[in-house]
Amino acid sequence: xxxxxxxxxxxxxxxxxxxxxxxxxxxxxxxxxxxxxxxxxxxxxxxxxxxxxxxxxxxxxxxxxxxxxxxxxxxxxxxxxxxxxxxxxxxxxxxxxxxxxxxxxxxxxxxxxxxxxxxxxxxxxxxxxxxxxxxxxxxxxxxxxxxxxxxxxxxxxxxxxxxxxxxxxxxxxxxxxxxxxxxxxxxxxxxxxxxxxxxxxxxxxxxxxxxxxxxxxxxxxxxxxxxxxxxxxxxxxxxxxxxxxxxxxxxxxxxxxxxxxxxxxxxxxxxxxxxxxxxxxxxxxxxxxxxxxxxxxxxxxxxxxxxxxxxxxxxxxxxxxxxxxxxxxxxxxxxxxxxxxxxxxxxxxxxxxxxxxxxxxxxxxxxxxxxxxxxxxxxxxxxxxxxxxxxxxxxxxxxxxxxxxxxxxxxxxxxxxxxxxxxxxxxxxxxxxxxxxxxxxxxxxxxxxxxxxxxxxxxxxxxxxxxxxxxxxxxxxxxxxxxxxxxxxxxxxxxxxxxxxxxxxxxxxxxxxxxxxxxxxxxxxxxxxxxxxxxxxxxxxxxxxxxxxxxxxxxxxxxxxxxxxxxxxxxxxxxxxxxxxxxxxxxxxxxxxxxxxxxxxxxxxxxxxxxxxxxxxxxxxxxxxxxxxxxxxxxxxxxxxxxxxxxxxxxxxxxxxxx
Numbered sequence: 001x002x003x004x005x006x007x008x009x010x011x012x013x014x015x016x017x018x019x020x021x022x023x024x025x026x027x028x029x030x031x032x033x034x035x036x037x038x039x040x041x042x043x044x045x046x047x048x049x050x051x052x053x054x055x056x057x058x059x060x061x062x063x064x065x066x067x068x069x070x071x072x073x074x075x076x077x078x079x080x081x082x083x084x085x086x087x088x089x090x091x092x093x094x095x096x097x098x099x100x101x102x103x104x105x106x107x108x109x110x111x112x113x114x115x116x117x118x119x120x121x122x123x124x125x126x127x128x129x130x131x132x133x134x135x136x137x138x139x140x141x142x143x144x145x146x147x148x149x150x151x152x153x154x155x156x157x158x159x160x161x162x163x164x165x166x167x168x169x170x171x172x173x174x175x176x177x178x179x180x181x182x183x184x185x186x187x188x189x190x191x192x193x194x195x196x197x198x199x200x201x202x203x204x205x206x207x208x209x210x211x212x213x214x215x216x217x218x219x220x221x222x223x224x225x226x227x228x229x230x231x232x233x234x235x236x237x238x239x240x241x242x243x244x245x246x247x248x249x250x251x252x253x254x255x256x257x258x259x260x261x262x263x264x265x266x267x268x269x270x271x272x273x274x275x276x277x278x279x280x281x282x283x284x285x286x287x288x289x290x291x292x293x294x295x296x297x298x299x300x301x302x303x304x305x306x307x308x309x310x311x312x313x314x315x316x317x318x319x320x321x322x323x324x325x326x327x328x329x330x331x332x333x334x335x336x337x338x339x340x341x342x343x344x345x346x347x348x349x350x351x352x353x354x355x356x357x358x359x360x361x362x363x364x365x366x367x368x369x370x371x372x373x374x375x376x377x378x379x380x381x382x383x384x385x386x387x388x389x390x391x392x393x394x395x396x397x398x399x400x401x402x403x404x405x406x407x408x409x410x411x412x413x414x415x416x417x418x419x420x421x422x423x424x425x426x427x428x429x430x431x432x433x434x435x436x437x438x439x440x441x442x443x444x445x446x447x448x449x450x451x452x453x454x455x456x457x458x459x460x461x462x463x464x465x466x467x468x469x470x471x472x473x474x475x476x477x478x479x480x481x482x483x484x485x486x487x488x489x490x491x492x493x494x495x496x497x498x499x500x501x502x503x504x505x506x507x508x509x510x511x512x513x514x515x516x517x518x519x520x521x522x523x524x525x526x527x528x529x530x531x532x533x534x535x536x537x538x539x540x541x542x543x544x545x546x547x548x549x550x551x552x553x554x555x556x557x558x559x560x561x562x563x564x565x566x567x568x569x570x571x572x573x574x575x576x577x578x579x580x581x582x583x584x585x586x587x588x589x590x591x592x593x594x595x596x597x598x599x600x601x602x603x604x605x606x607x608x609x610x611x612x613x614x615x616x617x618x619x620x621x622x623x624x625x626x627x628x629x630x631x632x633x634x635x636x637x638x639x640x641x642x643x644x645x646x647x648x649x650x651x652x653x654x655x656x657x658x659x
Contacts, residue, residue, distance in 0.1 A: 061178045064091045064108075064160050067144060069187050071152070073194060085150040085186050091160035091178060092142035103134040104165040104173070108145050110158035116181055117157055134162075150186050157181045188550065189658050191598045196654040199243050199638070203234055205652035207608035207641035208262040208540075210286070212408075214279050214303060218612045219246070221283055223639065224262035225650045227290040231260040233281075233301055233308075236638075238614035247301065249283075249308045259308075261286035261295070263477070267408035269300075269419055271315055272445065278304035278313060282384060282443075284421050285403040294402025294427045294434070298384040298461075314384075315445050320376040332372040333365040385448055387441055388459040389426055401428035403437065407480035409487045411510035411517070418510055419443040420517070421461065423474040423492075436495040438474035440464045440517055465516045472519070475502060477568070479543040479611075483558050483589065488522065491560070492539045493567055501537035501565065503528075505587070522587065528594035535585055535594065538563030542611035544635035546659050555659065556589040559635055561600050562642075564607040577643040580605035584657075601655055606642030611635065614656065634658055 067088040089108055096103060107129040111117040117125040130145040141162060150156065159178040199205075209223030209230070218236040222229060233246045249259040264286025271278040281301040288295050302313035311317060323331045335355040337345040345353045355363040364372035389401040406424025410417050422440040429435055441461040448460035466472045475492030476499070490505030506519040528535045541563030547556050561584035564571055571579055582600045587593075600606075616632040635657040641650045 061091070061093050061160070063180050064089055064158065064178050064182045066090075066182070066184060069184065071187060071189050071192075073189075073192060083152070083189055084148055085152050085189075086146055086148040087150065087156075087158075087184070087186065088144060088146045089158065089160070089182075090142075090144045092140070093160070093162050093176070093178075094140050096139045096141070096162065096164070096176070102165065103141060103162050105132045105163040106130055106134060106141050106143050106160065108147065108158055108160050109177075110147060110156050112151075112154060112156055115157050115183070117159060118177070119161060119175060152186055153188050155183065155185050157183050190550075192658050193598060193600055193655050194658075195601070196241055196636070196656050198654060199234075199652045202245065203232075203243055203652065204230070205650040206230060206262075206639050207650050208287075209608075209610055209639055210262075210264050210266045210283075211610040211612060212266040212268050212281065213612060214268040214281070216615055217303075218614075219266065219268075219281055219301075220610060220638075221266055221281075222261040222264065222286065223608075224287075227292075229260040229262050229288060236612075238612075239616060241616075246306060247308060249299070249301075259288075259299070261288050262292075263287045263404045265406050265408040265421060265424075267410065267419060268303075269315070269443070271313070273315065273318055275318070276304070276313075278302055280313065280315065282408065282419075284408055285387065285406050285424065287404045292404075294404050294425075296387040296389045296400060296402045298387065300384055314448075316378075316448055318378065319446075320378060323375045323377050331375040333375045335363040335365055384443075385460040387421060387461050388463065389428055389439075391428065401426055404434075405476040405478075405492070406437075407475075407478060407489060409480055409482065409489075409508065411487060411508060412485075413510045413512045416512050420464070422480075422489075423476065423478065423495075425476045425493075436474050436476045436493055436499055438466070438472045438495050440466065442515075466519055473502070473504060473506075475539075477540040478502075479541050479560055481543045481545055481558060481611075483545040484547060484556065486589075488558055489519075490522070491537070491541050491563065499567060501539055501567070503535050503537040523592045525593050527596065528585075533596075536565055536581065536583070538565055538581060539568070540564045540607040541581075542609040542637050542640070544611040544613050544637075544657075546613060546633055546635055548633040548659060557659065558587045558589070559597070559611075559657070559659075560585050560587070562606045562609055562637065562640065575648055577605060577648070580607055580642050582606065582642075586659075600637055600657075604642055604644045604651070604653070606637075606640035606651060609637045609640030609651075611637050 067090050069087045071083055071085045073083055091108070093106070107127060109117045109119050109125050109127050111121070111125040114121055114124045119125065119127050128145050128147055130143045134141060147158070159181045161175055161177045164174045164176070204225060206223030206225055209220050211218060211220040216238055218238060220234045220236065222231065224230065231249045233249070235244045235246050237244065261283070265284045267282050267284070269280045269282050271280055281303065282298055283300065284298045285294070285296055287293065299309045300313070301308050302310065305313055307313070325331055336352040337355045339345055347353055357363055367373040386400055387403060389403060391399045391401070393399065403424045403426050406421055408419070408421050410419045420440055420442050423437055425434040426437050427434050440463070442464045444460055444462050447462070472495070474495035475489065478489050478492030480487065480489045487508040488505055489508060491502055493499045494502035494504070496502075505522040507522065509518045509520070511518070541560055543558060543560040545558050547554070549555070561582065563581050564579055565581065566579045582605045584597045584600050586595050586597050588595070612635070614634045614636050616634060636654060638654045639651055642648070
């Protein structure tokens with residue numbers, strides 16, 4: 001009783017002194033001896049509010065807490081129509097003094113500008129009434145409320161309130177507030193997929209296409225729909241969400257082999273000639289024909305000239321090479337007879353006549369050193385070459401084989417960038433089966449020219465080893481992705497254990513000194529390895545890499561999802577929808593941890609999709625959030641084959657991911 005009288009006196013003194021003047025002003029008296037709920041609770045204050053009559057109410061209120069700070073989406077016609085940012089809040093009042101009358105309403109009041117929001121500040125504050133049927137005798141009230149329609153990435157001030165009704169005899173209602181306004185920042189949309197426009201009808205649905213990035217452009221080649229394979233190249237505008245056909249490879253020039261391909265690889269190769277500002281797209285291996293025959297040929301597309309397989313665009317178009325004879329010996333430039341006017345003399349067939357000395361020996365053109373000058377020629381290739389996958393026969397002939405489900409990548413060491421093709425399956429075997437390869441081939445441009453004689457069986461692609469050849473793991477239909485300055489490869493049908501599926505991931509590095517590639521395993525945590533809910537071994541998955549900044553924190557991440565949980569041959573025999581996936585995983589290179597993210601879509605499981613990074617310059621999200629740091633960095637999965645609500649089919653849909 002003594003404490004109660006003391007408290008009343010303190011409040012009266014405060015009122016008389018002018019410290020508390022207006023409705024909504026707060027005087028807080030901390031009573032550490034009062035415990036609400038758990039004895040360890042520290043955020044328990046006595047809260048008072050002055051009414052218009054100068055009275056007050058009292059209660060004890062723990063700090064308001066956020067239950068969930070998130071958003072929800074509405075998608076129509078492949079566009080986000082609404083992103084509802086919301087916050088669910090929890091609050092409670094304990095031991096409310098109801099001597100004046102009972103509680104008639106509880107809720108929350110919030111504001112972006114008023115740091116001490118009150119329900120009477122209607123210009124700056126918004127009121128969310130949660131309950132209006134509170135029992136008049138309640139002294140303890142606990143409640144939650146969902147505040148919707150908030151601005152993303154914005155700071156709000158919020159606190160709970162309770163209204164105690166007047167006595168109906170001239171005394172007005174009284175309002176008590178939680179003494180500590182809660183300050184928090186709303187979220188940015190994260191970990192969400194939405195569907196972009198599908199590819200144009202002319203592009204058609206397809207699976208097992210292959211793609212690569214050239215700067216901000218994404219190129220997609222080939223693919224298949226049933227037994228029909230494509231030979232068209234498309235460029236995706238990552239800023240404006242549009243597809244453009246760049247060309248169709250019709251002219252094979254009798255060199256390249258089938259141009260209609262699926263399940264191959266592609267890589268962008270900057271033309272080394274300083275006089276040419278061009279990037280060549282190497283289109284490598286894959287399956288061709290209606291039966292999916294393997295091919296080892298490589299042709300290319302000039303991005304600067306928008307054309308396929310033209311010798312003018314070849315990396316060695318302007319380089320000179322020494323010509324050799326059938327035995328591999330270098331040939332030398334010879335002199336030719338001329339008449340008195342300096343013109344070449346011609347024989348009856350119109351050929352120049354070789355000049356000879358008095359002894360009948362051929363006269364050679366001498367170089368600066370006085371020795372015969374070697375005969376040189378320019379490369380006349382109209383395609384890159386064959387991969388060195390072959391068998392030599394006893395009669396001196398050679399059988400060439402193909403490769404599919406392989407990958408292509410570049411690695412840099414000490415300023416030298418090298419380009420590689422690796423793994424996949426080859427059809428080079430004695431048992432007639434196609435086996436997963438552990439082979440890696442490097443492109444050596446100085447070897448890439450039209451050779452003669454003993455050089456005719458030389459290849460522009462040379463074999464390279466890994467750092468642990470005896471235990472090397474190769475993959476068929478793996479993911480292979482550049483993640484900043486790293487290249488990561490993983491999943492697929494493994495060369496180990498008779499082609500069983502893998503969930504291993506490696507980073508690849510190259511040593512110029514040893515001319516070998518090192519494969520270092522990525523660390524895997526318990527979430528990844530969980531036998532029930534963890535990452536399932538798979539093949540034919542898709543991936544992309546995102547490096548973005550949010551709230552001043554840099555995120556360096558690789559994303560992997562979808563795929564097939566059985567071998568290709570098994571699936572082809574029995575296309576079971578339960579063998580396809582739409583789960584989605586993230587590897588964080590900073591924490592070295594795997595985590596599961598939102599599934600790619602709720603209606604489609606798929607394999608054979610292509611994945612890539614996009615940089616949006618202007619769309620709904622950028623406009624809505626304004627100049628949000630790196631908000632325009634996204635990932636995308638496109639195409640593939642799988643099951644949706646209409647059954648099994650090849651796909652043309654495009655799904656975009658906001659990290």
